[in-house]
Amino acid sequence: VSGQHPEAVSIALDAMGGDHSPEAIVEGVRLLEPEFSGTLFLVGQEEAIRRCGPLPRGAQIVPCEQVVSMHEPPSVALRKKRDSSVARAVQLVKEGRARAVISAGNTGAFMAFSATTLGRLKGIQRPAIATLIPTLKEPCILIDVGANVDCRPDFLLDFAIMGKIYVEKVLGRRDPSVGLLSIGQEEGKGNELTQAAKPLLERAPLRFVGNVEGRDIPQGRVDVVVCDGFVGNVILKFGEGLCEMIFLQLKEEYHRLKSQTGPNWQQQDVFGRLMASTDYSEYGGAPLLGVNGNCIVCHGTSTPKAIANAIRSACRTIEFGVNPTIEEMIRTVRKEEGIEGKQ
Amino acid sequence: VSGQHPEAVSIALDAMGGDHSPEAIVEGVRLLEPEFSGTLFLVGQEEAIRRCGPLPRGAQIVPCEQVVSMHEPPSVALRKKRDSSVARAVQLVKEGRARAVISAGNTGAFMAFSATTLGRLKGIQRPAIATLIPTLKEPCILIDVGANVDCRPDFLLDFAIMGKIYVEKVLGRRDPSVGLLSIGQEEGKGNELTQAAKPLLERAPLRFVGNVEGRDIPQGRVDVVVCDGFVGNVILKFGEGLCEMIFLQLKEEYHRLKSQTGPNWQQQDVFGRLMASTDYSEYGGAPLLGVNGNCIVCHGTSTPKAIANAIRSACRTIEFGVNPTIEEMIRTVRKEEGIEGKQ
Numbered sequence: 186v187s188g189q190h191p192e193a194v195s196i197a198l199d200a201m202g203g204d205h206s207p208e209a210i211v212e213g214v215r216l217l218e219p220e221f222s223g224t225l226f227l228v229g230q231e232e233a234i235r236r237c238g239p240l241p242r243g244a245q246i247v248p249c250e251q252v253v254s255m256h257e258p259p260s261v262a263l264r265k266k267r268d269s270s271v272a273r274a275v276q277l278v279k280e281g282r283a284r285a286v287i288s289a290g291n292t293g294a295f296m297a298f299s300a301t302t303l304g305r306l307k308g309i310q311r312p313a314i315a316t317l318i319p320t321l322k323e324p325c326i327l328i329d330v331g332a333n334v335d336c337r338p339d340f341l342l343d344f345a346i347m348g349k350i351y352v353e354k355v356l357g358r359r360d361p362s363v364g365l366l367s368i369g370q371e372e373g374k375g376n377e378l379t380q381a382a383k384p385l386l387e388r389a390p391l392r393f394v395g396n397v398e399g400r401d402i403p404q405g406r407v408d409v410v411v412c413d414g415f416v417g418n419v420i421l422k423f424g425e426g427l428c429e430m431i432f433l434q435l436k437e438e439y440h441r442l443k444s445q446t447g448p449n450w451q452q453q454d455v456f457g458r459l460m461a462s463t464d465y466s467e468y469g470g471a472p473l474l475g476v477n478g479n480c481i482v483c484h485g486t487s488t489p490k491a492i493a494n495a496i497r498s499a500c501r502t503i504e505f506g507v508n509p510t511i512e513e514m515i516r517t518v519r520k521e522e523g524i525e526g527k528q
Numbered sequence: 529v530s531g532q533h534p535e536a537v538s539i540a541l542d543a544m545g546g547d548h549s550p551e552a553i554v555e556g557v558r559l560l561e562p563e564f565s566g567t568l569f570l571v572g573q574e575e576a577i578r579r580c581g582p583l584p585r586g587a588q589i590v591p592c593e594q595v596v597s598m599h600e601p602p603s604v605a606l607r608k609k610r611d612s613s614v615a616r617a618v619q620l621v622k623e624g625r626a627r628a629v630i631s632a633g634n635t636g637a638f639m640a641f642s643a644t645t646l647g648r649l650k651g652i653q654r655p656a657i658a659t660l661i662p663t664l665k666e667p668c669i670l671i672d673v674g675a676n677v678d679c680r681p682d683f684l685l686d687f688a689i690m691g692k693i694y695v696e697k698v699l700g701r702r703d704p705s706v707g708l709l710s711i712g713q714e715e716g717k718g719n720e721l722t723q724a725a726k727p728l729l730e731r732a733p734l735r736f737v738g739n740v741e742g743r744d745i746p747q748g749r750v751d752v753v754v755c756d757g758f759v760g761n762v763i764l765k766f767g768e769g770l771c772e773m774i775f776l777q778l779k780e781e782y783h784r785l786k787s788q789t790g791p792n793w794q795q796q797d798v799f800g801r802l803m804a805s806t807d808y809s810e811y812g813g814a815p816l817l818g819v820n821g822n823c824i825v826c827h828g829t830s831t832p833k834a835i836a837n838a839i840r841s842a843c844r845t846i847e848f849g850v851n852p853t854i855e856e857m858i859r860t861v862r863k864e865e866g867i868e869g870k871q
Binding site for chain 1: 601662664674677678709710711716719720722741742743745746747755756757758759761762764765766767768769770771772773776778
């Protein structure tokens with residue numbers, strides 16, 4: 186949905202995925218009623234979806250019985266849950282009935298169904314999950330946050346390219362800067378993986394600023410932070426936990442203050458603004474990039490607002506051609522590498 | 529310094545290390561005057577140290593001319609700065625004149641001089657840096673935070689043992705719990721390193737609770753969080769940056785509030801308590817464990833209070849025999865492994 190005149194696209198939603206499903210999913214769709222003119226497929230158990238009230242305009246139920254639970258191993262889901270809401274939602278993209286798929290359910294199962302059903306974009310070796318992270322400036326994206334725990338250096342180059350294009354197209358930033366997450370900015374710093382990846386990033390047609398440290402992420406030093414999925418996932422979860430901790434302490438302090446000064450000041454506002462600025466779920470889901478389809482991973486705790494934001498992100502991903510642009514850039518990079526190789 | 533009756537130990541301080549040296553170092557020593565009855569060697573440029581006012585009781589200057597700068601490569605410092613304040617401070621431990629050494633300077637150079645001058649504890653393969661991290665409960669320790677960027681699985685076992693003993697002895701917690709930092713608690717989750725390290729930790733005489741996720745760190749789920757030094761360093765720096773970001777935003781909100789409600793509420797107190805609870809430097813330095821000597825790494829930005837706390841930590845490390853206990857436990861573990869191997 187770009188501005189006020191969205192394309193009439195079709196998007197598939199895993200209505201059963203997430204801690205508050207199907208309510209949060211249906212309510213998220215309802216929030217979009219005023220602006221969305223396409224079709225939203227709610228894939229899942231019909232009765233449960235109907236219990237969430239009258240269907241929002243543009244919504245259609247695609248009934249199926251199975252549900253993948255949050256902690257089910259993806260390999261088991263792949264074998265035994267081919268009629269699950271997430272599998273069927275992905276299938277709608279494969280069949281061309283939907284242009285994007287969104288799930289707040291089991292991330293591993295969503296990735297597994299997406300990768301096996303849709304395949305990879307041409308030239309991409311491994312799909313990766315990109316997540317928006319709040320910073321002192323504009324949010325940056327961190328890629329990968331969990332799709333690939335052990336990476337080769339050339340995977341990180343793919344992540345950098347996919348991240349750059351996502352930020353350019355979906356966040357609308359010109360020539361975004363890219364940093365390689367490491368433990369020191371000096372030459373020769375880092376582990377084996379980042380030391381081997383750095384020259385690949387330096388040679389690529391990217392605005393690569395070199396190594397960035399953990400501290401540079403919230404400082405907003407770069408638009409795209411590249412790392413392996415183990416490091417990215419640990420950071421993401423640690424950041425969520427740390428924000429929760431600080432807000433809990435803040436709440437206690439506020440209660441103490443309130444008892445001293447009375448309730449005459451606007452406590453709610455302060456909280457709302459602060460928490461929103463660090464609330465990852467506000468940002469509208471994390472794209473699984475590199476898959477031949479538009480897949481948006483949402484946090485299990487997604488609120489209706491987060492689901493609505495994810496649908497908006499999906500629309501921009503489609504409208505601005507993220508996937509064709511990734512394929513085009515990867516082709517160019519591979520061609521240049523080939524020429525370099527011959528010289 | 530345990531309670532009110534400290535041992536009369538000798539400790540060497542790199543007076544020239546850190547962003548606010550030598551002032552912060554000398555002032556830190558001064559803060560300890562009322563409680564410390566041992567000797568504190570201030571190693572560095574005599575004139576600069578003297579300019580910080582009269583020497584605190586118990587302090588002695590050990591003059592030397594060279595200083596290792598914050599961004600000097602450790603390998604260069606090792607070759608060219610053998611008369612530097614950090615090298616000479618470490619040397620005092622080697623000579624038996626000091627029982628511990630503290631530096632807020634270039635961490636890499638401090639590690640390099642410590643490892644080469646003092647050697648490793650018997651049975652330890654790689655020294656590691658442990659850092660206290662604030663949590664919703666008591667602080668936990670994260671080990672390693674930067675000494676070893678690429679680790680073998682058996683290094684992680686050593687880290688776990690050293691971390692457990694440090695928490696037991698210096699923080700005084702009985703039978704501390706140990707977690708392996710990974711990206712999911714289920715069996716089979718993690719990268720190659722953590723998957724290979726897990727069975728080693730399970731077999732060791734530790735209260736090992738299995739994998740923990742990034743979010744579990746600030747939740748305070750375990751006393752000791754084990755990870756490789758790349759991941760640990762990235763997390764540590766990210767956490768520092770995130771806290772800075774939130775406090776900057778908080779400050780803006782406070783100023784907004786203050787203009788609405790007047791200055792009648794105790795703004796300073798709230799800030800002080802909150803920031804102290806997440807201020808890593810308050811915790812008194814990070815021990816470099818596994819070296820045959822007591823070495824405490826301080827943050828470059830250390831305040832006098834942080835330096836004083838580091839001296840207190842050093843005293844407890846000595847008094848409660850952290851190093852002999854580590855050697856004893858490593859010997860036991862290796863012996864059990866040997867027996868297991870034969871069966």
